[in-house]
Amino acid sequence: MTEGVANLLELDGVSRVYGSRRGFLGASVAVRAVDQLSLSVAPGRTLGIVGESGCGKSTTGRLALGLETPSQGRVRFEGQPMPAVGSAAWRRLRARMQLVFQDPLGAMDRRLTIATQIAEPLAIHAIGDVSERRDRVAALLRDVGLRPDHAARHPHELSGGQRQRAVLARALATDPALLVCDEPVSALDVSIQAQVVNMLTDLQQARGIAMLFISHDLKVVRQVSHSVAVMYLGRIVEQGDPEAIFAQPAHPYSRALVSAIPVPGPRRIPRIVLTGDPPNPADRPTGCAFHPRCIAAVAVCRARTPELLPTPDGRMVACHIVHDSNRIAT
Amino acid sequence: MDGLVSDFTAQPPSVHNPAHGRQAGMTEPATARPLVAISGLQVAFDGVPALRGIDLTVQRGEAVGLVGESGCGKSVTWLAALGLLGRTARITGSVTLAGEELLGVAPATLDRVRGGRIAMIFQDPATALNPVHKVGRQVAESLRLHRGMDHAAATAEARRLFDMVGIPDAARRLHAYPHEMSGGQNQRVMIAMALAGQPELLIADEPTTALDATIQAQILDLLRRLQAETGMALVLISHDLGVVADLCSRVGVMYAGRIVEQAPTDALFARPAHPYTQGLLGALPDMVGPRRRLSAIPGGIPEPWNLPPGCAFAPRCPAHTPACDLAEPASRTAGREHQAACLHLAPATVPA
Numbered sequence: 306m307t308e309g310v311a312n313l314l315e316l317d318g319v320s321r322v323y324g325s326r327r328g329f330l331g332a333s334v335a336v337r338a339v340d341q342l343s344l345s346v347a348p349g350r351t352l353g354i355v356g357e358s359g360c361g362k363s364t365t366g367r368l369a370l371g372l373e374t375p376s377q378g379r380v381r382f383e384g385q386p387m388p389a390v391g392s393a394a395w396r397r398l399r400a401r402m403q404l405v406f407q408d409p410l411g412a413m414d415r416r417l418t419i420a421t422q423i424a425e426p427l428a429i430h431a432i433g434d435v436s437e438r439r440d441r442v443a444a445l446l447r448d449v450g451l452r453p454d455h456a457a458r459h460p461h462e463l464s465g466g467q468r469q470r471a472v473l474a475r476a477l478a479t480d481p482a483l484l485v486c487d488e489p490v491s492a493l494d495v496s497i498q499a500q501v502v503n504m505l506t507d508l509q510q511a512r513g514i515a516m517l518f519i520s521h522d523l524k525v526v527r528q529v530s531h532s533v534a535v536m537y538l539g540r541i542v543e544q545g546d547p548e549a550i551f552a553q554p555a556h557p558y559s560r561a562l563v564s565a566i567p568v569p570g571p572r573r574i575p576r577i578v579l580t581g582d583p584p585n586p587a588d589r590p591t592g593c594a595f596h597p598r599c600i601a602a603v604a605v606c607r608a609r610t611p612e613l614l615p616t617p618d619g620r621m622v623a624c625h626i627v628h629d630s631n632r633i634a635t
Numbered sequence: 636m637d638g639l640v641s642d643f644t645a646q647p648p649s650v651h652n653p654a655h656g657r658q659a660g661m662t663e664p665a666t667a668r669p670l671v672a673i674s675g676l677q678v679a680f681d682g683v684p685a686l687r688g689i690d691l692t693v694q695r696g697e698a699v700g701l702v703g704e705s706g707c708g709k710s711v712t713w714l715a716a717l718g719l720l721g722r723t724a725r726i727t728g729s730v731t732l733a734g735e736e737l738l739g740v741a742p743a744t745l746d747r748v749r750g751g752r753i754a755m756i757f758q759d760p761a762t763a764l765n766p767v768h769k770v771g772r773q774v775a776e777s778l779r780l781h782r783g784m785d786h787a788a789a790t791a792e793a794r795r796l797f798d799m800v801g802i803p804d805a806a807r808r809l810h811a812y813p814h815e816m817s818g819g820q821n822q823r824v825m826i827a828m829a830l831a832g833q834p835e836l837l838i839a840d841e842p843t844t845a846l847d848a849t850i851q852a853q854i855l856d857l858l859r860r861l862q863a864e865t866g867m868a869l870v871l872i873s874h875d876l877g878v879v880a881d882l883c884s885r886v887g888v889m890y891a892g893r894i895v896e897q898a899p900t901d902a903l904f905a906r907p908a909h910p911y912t913q914g915l916l917g918a919l920p921d922m923v924g925p926r927r928r929l930s931a932i933p934g935g936i937p938e939p940w941n942l943p944p945g946c947a948f949a950p951r952c953p954a955h956t957p958a959c960d961l962a963e964p965a966s967r968t969a970g971r972e973h974q975a976a977c978l979h980l981a982p983a984t985v986p987a
Contacts, residue, residue: 357847464935465705494704495874499918499931506928521848528920528929552923565852567877568922569904578856579849582817 311384312345313515314369314402314483319343319378320539321364325587336587338364340539341378343613348482351509351516353530353547355523355562357583361539362519366485369517370402371395382483400430403476407488409468413460419446419471420456426478445474448511450504466497470504477508485517490525502528523566527551535559538586538594541613545620555622557599593625601626668734670695670835670868671716671753676728678708678715683940685711687892687963689728693836698862698869700879700900702915703889704936709872712889713838717753718745733835751781754829758841760821764813770824771797771809777831796827801857819850826857830865837862840872855881876915880904885972888912891937891947893963898973908969909977910952946977954979 321339326332339361346352346369354362367373368380371387380387382402388394403426406412413422423442427433433441446456449470460468469489476484489505490498506529509516520526526533526547533547535556543556554560561577579598584590590597596606605625613623616631669692678686686708693699701709714720716730716737730737732748749755757763765773774796775789784792790809797805800823813821822842829837839858843851859882862869873879879886879900886903888896888911896909907913917930934951937943943950945960952959958978966974 357849466935494936495876495915496704496918496932497935499920499929500933502920503929503931523848524920524922527922528926548926561849563922565848566922567851567855567875567881569876569880569916569919576852576856578852580853582819582850583847 312381313348313383314346314517315379315381316342316344316365316368317379317381319365319368319375319380321361321368321373322376334587337539337589338586339368339375342539342541343378344534344541344544346483346515346517348515349509349513350531351518351529353526353533354517354519354536355521355526355533356536357521357562359538359583359586360536361586362536363487365536366404366487366517366519369483370404370485371398372404397430400426400432400479401481402483402485403479403481405469405472405476405484405486405489407491409465409472409492410460412472413468415460418457418459419451419463423456423471423475423478426475430479432479441478442474445477448477448508449474450500464497465493466500469493469501473501473504473508477512477514480512481514483515483517485519487519488521489518491520491522498525505529523551523563535562538584538589540594540623541621542595542623543620544613549618549620555616555620555627556595556624557601557626558595561598593623669693670697670733672729672731673712673716674729676712676715676730677726678711678720679725680723682725684942685724685892685939686715689892689894690966691887691894691897693868693870695835696862696866696868697885698871698883700883700886701870701872701889701894702874702876702879702886704874706891706936706939707889708892709889710840713755713840713870713872717749717755718742719749747781750777750829750834751832752834753836753838754832754834755838755840756822756825756829756842758844760818760825760845761813763825764821766813769810769812770816770821771811774809774824774828774831777828781832792831793827796830797824799830800824800827800861801853802827817850818846819853822846822854823857826854826861830861833865834867836868836870838870838872841874842871843878844873844875851878858882876904876919888915891942892939893947893976895948895977896969896973896975897966898970898975902970902973906970906973908973908975908980909948910954910979911948912975914951914953 319339319342320337323336323338324333325336342365344352354365356362364373368375371390374390382398388398420442423445424438427438427441442456443453446453451467451470463471490501493501502525508514518526518529530547533550534541534544537558543550543559550559551563554563561579564577581598584594592608593606593611596602611623611625613621614628616622671693673689673691676686676689689712703709715726726738732752771793774793778784778789778792793809794805797808802808802820802823843854846854858869871879871882883900886898886900887894890911896912907916914932918932920929932951937947945962946964949955949959964976964978966976967980969975969980
């Protein structure tokens with residue numbers, strides 16, 4: 306459907322480096338939270354980003370919104386370079402892209418009613434007059450499955466699921482083209498999580514919103530994504546069709562990650578238990594960052610960083626071993 | 636880490652402290668009575684019911700899972716059993732440990748049980764550990780309290796426990812502070828501290844919820860191994876059906892302060908009998924196979940002060956009939972060792 310259509314969002318070789326001090330008077334160390342990352346999101350499609358804490362998935366979301374300035378590389382939205390943060394052009398653009406967080410209570414002002422908070426983006430971006438805004442808030446509440454009487458309530462009077470619906474209504478108020486969802490359902494109970502996941506896919510179909518869906522929950526990401534990127538220590542290690550990647554992960558890290566997901570019922574992929582902790586981004590291993598925990602690592606993995614390259618089945622993988630065995634096979 | 640594991644298996648009986656009468660398991664048959672038996676346990680806070688009659692047994696060496704959503708009472712059950720709820724909680728019913736009543740006994744008696752015969756670990760190891768003390772000292776403290784060890788013996792034993800739970804470079808890590816260790820390593824410290832009292836039962840309350848997927852897999856593997864090596868019973872409290880399926884042989888599903896279904900793990904996932912269990916399984920996205928729209932359970936969990944009459948799940952239940960609103964349904968047999976509290980058990984699930 307979106308073949309040939311220009312990408313809505315493009316990140317091209319983007320890095321984000323933070324300075325971090327070791328101890329009180331220690332020397333500053335460069336921490337590469339995101340390292341030469343390229344990705345694109347087409348209009349109306351969802352790109353899922355999975356990975357563990359510290360892999361840079363949230364930083365990627367903030368780079369996409371222009372909330373972080375890349376240290377290297379370019380972010381383009383609708384083909385245009387991202388304007389400087391805080392500039393008038395950036396503010397105008399922010400109406401076109403919105404962010405939804407994990408914790409809806411933290412994302413809301415506890416002293417304002419739900420209706421006031423949903424109307425706030427409309428006021429900020431000077432959309433409509435008072436009565437138009439009131440109608441729009443009512444329509445948004447309906448769209449996210451809240452009742453009209455929820456409008457006058459305060460955040461603490463709603464349940465967790467209802468709050469996340471209200472946060473979504475607020476994010477949708479300016480009719481954005483892109484929604485960056487950072488762990489949007491992780492704080493919700495299973496039965497409520499399913500309601501919100503269904504609602505997100507419905508809203509996407511109805512409004513054609515593109516989504517960057519960031520989560521540690523592979524099952525939820527598979528449910529909502531058209532494409533998925535697995536991140537490890539600031540880089541994408543595997544990217545492609547979620548069906549293919551979750552059924553037959555190619556990168557050793559993706560394999561371990563998929564096999565670690567506890568599933569009710571018989572296990573399809575034997576569990577691979579990784580040794581060691583996720584590495585410290587400030588102390589990045591040489592070569593492939595995953596090599597100290599990788600069961601397949603050989604000498605070249607310690608020496609050279611693998612590039613993200615296409616495999617014969619159409620996905621992208623950054624692993625020397627995978628590409629070597631493909632070369633031998635062909 | 637494997638070297639020290641064999642260390643432990645080489646001296647298993649020595650972990651029992653005769654002073655506490657822990658040899659009970661040897662003098663009576665394991666099947667004589669359950670290790671822990673909870674019956675009719677009710678808890679109310681200021682008149683608001685949190686638990687509405689829990690019946691649950693844990694056999695020696697068994698791994699039991701308790702699943703349910705926030706506020707269903709899965710943690711309160713064990714906090715009540717161990718007398719950790721404070722004065723505002725009104726607790727009735729009975730909780731026995733190897734036949735001895737735990738409810739209403741003197742604090743001094745409970746102090747020997749808690750952290751000793753029954754240990755508990757929680758979701759967030761970083762807040763459960765004291766940030767200003769070295770982790771080794773915290774484990775050693777537990778050893779002094781529950782096993783009366785002196786400083787040298789406690790330090791040596793703490794080191795052995797660190798090895799046992801797979802903390803690399805154990806001797807050095809004893810001197811680390813919690814903030815110097817990762818979340819997974821801190822959870823291992825918590826587990827080491829729990830093992831310090833040589834518990835007959837370990838209660839793990841969402842032990843991997845705050846951890847990354849690959850670290851969660853490590854901790855689940857560790858719990859499985861420790862359980863096999865020490866023979867302790869395990870109660871795993873989790874919101875994640877997958878985690879429970881991974882580790883437990885029997886599962887209880889809780890809803891609004893009651894256990895609505897109890898079954899062997901395989902039976903529960905293959906033939907869920909209660910509509911709530913069926914709903915929970917339907918709401919989980921699959922990892923394989925065709926993508927389908929999730930069958931979300933409509934509505935939300937009822938407020939404990941505003942419970943519906945009759946079955947608490949009735950307002951959200953697809954099988955709801957007027958009879959459901961008359962009285963709380965009693966537990967009925969739905970299969971071998973399989974009970975569900977529902978008036979509308981599917982006929983196929985009732986054994987012929």
